[in-house]
Amino acid sequence: MPKIFICSWHEYVNYFFKGIHDIPEDEVVVVRDPDYFDRLGDILGDTDPKVINDYVMWRTIKFTLTYLNKEAALIKQRFRKVARGQNTDKPQWKKCAEMVGFGTWRKQGINLAAGSLYIKSKFSREAKASMERMVEFVKRAFREVVDKLDWMDEATKERAYTKLDAMREVIAYPDEILDAEKMNAYHAELIEGMSKEGVEECGLLCKRLEINKWYTRTVYDKLRKPVVVGDWRDVSVALANAFYMPNENRMEFPAGFLRGAMFNYNLPPYLNYAGIGGVIGHEISHGFDDQGRQYDEKGKEKDTQGSITDELNLIC
Numbered sequence: 598m599p600k601i602f603i604c605s606w607h608e609y610v611n612y613f614f615k616g617i618h619d620i621p622e623d624e625v626v627v628v629r630d631p632d633y634f635d636r637l638g639d640i641l642g643d644t645d646p647k648v649i650n651d652y653v654m655w656r657t658i659k660f661t662l663t664y665l666n667k668e669a670a671l672i673k674q675r676f677r678k679v680a681r682g683q684n685t686d687k688p689q690w691k692k693c694a695e696m697v698g699f700g701t702w703r704k705q706g707i708n709l710a711a712g713s714l715y716i717k718s719k720f721s722r723e724a725k726a727s728m729e730r731m732v733e734f735v736k737r738a739f740r741e742v743v744d745k746l747d748w749m750d751e752a753t754k755e756r757a758y759t760k761l762d763a764m765r766e767v768i769a770y771p772d773e774i775l776d777a778e779k780m781n782a783y784h785a786e787l788i789e790g791m792s793k794e795g796v797e798e799c800g801l802l803c804k805r806l807e808i809n810k811w812y813t814r815t816v817y818d819k820l821r822k823p824v825v826v827g828d829w830r831d832v833s834v835a836l837a838n839a840f841y842m843p844n845e846n847r848m849e850f851p852a853g854f855l856r857g858a859m860f861n862y863n864l865p866p867y868l869n870y871a872g873i874g875g876v877i878g879h880e881i882s883h884g885f886d887d888q889g890r891q892y893d894e895k896g897k898e899k900d901t902q903g904s905i906t907d908e909l910n911l912i913c
């Protein structure tokens with residue numbers, strides 16, 4: 598690994614995995630944007646070390662400001678006004694909700710615990726079963742649409758059916774989050790960390806740091822372990838969005854999205870088809886669009902040459 602700025606890549610990566618994994622010199626590391634690191638090296642080389650030091654300190658302090666008192670929050674707000682021209686701050690309730698993982702893409706650690714509480718008070722098993730039926734029916738309708746296409750050859754249609762049949766979905770929430778034993782086992786180290794002496798008295802910041810430590814360790818610990826497709830611990834629950842993951846051939850419809858105009862178990866099905874039904878069809882089609890087509894029914898990247906419809910850039 599080449600030296601880029603202050604240390605070698607090897608030292609840099611190992612610093613993050615300290616105590617969890619030892620990364621050997623010849624490990625392949627995926628860098629999504631190599632240009633960024635190239636340019637970062639230039640900037641760091643041309644910048645006064647004192648400025649770099651101040652920046653790193655500020656980033657650390659800025660993170661803590663969210664979890665301290667009102668005066669600290671005001672410092673952050675004043676900074677945001679100068680740096681980005683933003684004058685208003687989010688209401689407190691919203692900040693608190695996001696802090697525990699509601700309505701955010703960021704998996705910050707206790708999303709599942711918060712999601713579990715949300716489900717217990719806001720989402721019934723009947724509603725989940727009703728969504729499962731809708732997904733099944735929309736899949737069937739999709740199959741009929743493919744069947745009627747006169748421009749698609751039979752072999753390609755068969756491949757589309759194979760992929761459609763293998764497509765899985767997580768609807769509303771994974772059942773495991775209602776299983777106290779599984780939830781406690783997953784959070785065991787966090788529960789232990791939270792009950793350490795001084796954490797309670799120290800307040801929100803210390804609790805956040807305990808969550809971060811536990812969550813980082815949990816994520817880093819996955820390295821070298823086999824990938825679990827559809828792992829319940831990675832599923833979003835209280836998020837207002839739906840998505841398709843091509844590398845798992847799997848759709849997710851979090852409970853946070855199955856509300857309002859999208860879905861209401863107490864309304865007649867035709868209204869729900871007009872709402873979430875369209876989204877189900879949309880997510881299914883992602884399995885067959887320009888991105889989804891590059892993966893097979895198991896989510897493995899595939900060679901798409903050789904299909905007549907390949908030229909039309911349209912296939913599964």
Ligand SMILES: [Zn+2]
Nearest residue numbers: 840879880883
């Ligand atoms: Zn989409």
